[in-house]
Every structure is written in C-alpha cells, then in structure tokens.
Amino acid sequence: MGRLVAQAKADGIRMTGEGGLLAQLTKLVVEGALEGELTDHLGRESGERADEGRSGNYRNGHRAKTVTTEVGPVEIKVPRDRNGSFDPQLVRKRQRRLTGVDEMVLSLSAKGLTHGEISAHLQEVYGAEVSKQTISTITDSVVDAMTEWQNRPLDRVYPACSSTACT
DSSP states (O other), rough: HHHHHHHHHTTTTSSSSSSOOOHHHHHHHHHHHHHHHHHHHTOOOOOOOOTTSSOOOOOOEEEEEEETTTTEEEEEEEEEESSSSSOSEEEEEEEBOOHHHHHHHHHHHSSSOHHHHHHHHHHHHHHOOOHHHHHHHHHHHHHHHHHHHHTOOOOOOOOBBBBOOOO
C-alpha cells in the first residue's frame, strides 16, 4: 500500500473517481474478501489438495466484473469454483452496484472490531448474512494489506486548505 500511495502521488492520481486511489484500495479489499469467501466455501486455502472425504471442487480462475461504487466504477476479479456452487455474499452474482464500500474499507481497517461486529456491519450495509468463520477467513485475507497501509510513512507536512485556496 505504501508503494500504491507513493505511486499515486508521483503519477498525480486523484484520490476519488475512476482509477483513483480509493478505487484501487476498494478493488484490493473486495478481491481479498472474495478470495476469503471462496476459501471458506471450499474449506481450504489456494493450492491445498482436497482430502479424501471432501468434494472434488477446486478453484477455477476468475472472471472480470465492473461494479459501480461510491468512489466510481471498479473492475474486480471474482474467483470461480469448478462446480459453480460458489455464491459470493459480498458481491452477489449479477450484482452491479456496491454501496457503502468506503464504510466497509474503514470498518475492516479499524482496530478492535470483533468478528461479530464486522458481520453485523456487512449485514447492515450489504444485507449479506456472513458467518463469523467467513468473516475470520475474509479478514485474514486482507489484514496484511491493511496493516501495511496503516503503517505507511506519512509526509511531515500537509497543506491546509480552505474552501477557496490551499496554503
């Protein structure tokens, strides 16, 4: 994430709007959450072999999907399973609009939230009933990236802006 912020500054990328930094962060978090959902659905991490008693269902690539968010359109890669039984809860099949994604990003990055609180938040914002185990898998998938973003180096000085000009 530190590289993402530095690159955005160097390239003059906006914070919001299509291709903005928030859109890129939203993409990272949503894709991580979807991978976590698939891991929970299959009962194993990517690359792990299925046990004898488990079904022969495997990861089967991704499909591209553009969703409209509060920060602009975001193209995401939705993971698939071979049997087609994976039904993502965060971005449902045929869903094209996400609302409250910025709230989700903030809630997942906040320290001290329990899995129950995160689950309640997803229920409130998305209407998605997600189990605590799935929440655990999802947060494990994105926690490293979010920690890196939280610990990024900050500039020593930031400009203070009024409604008419920056100083």
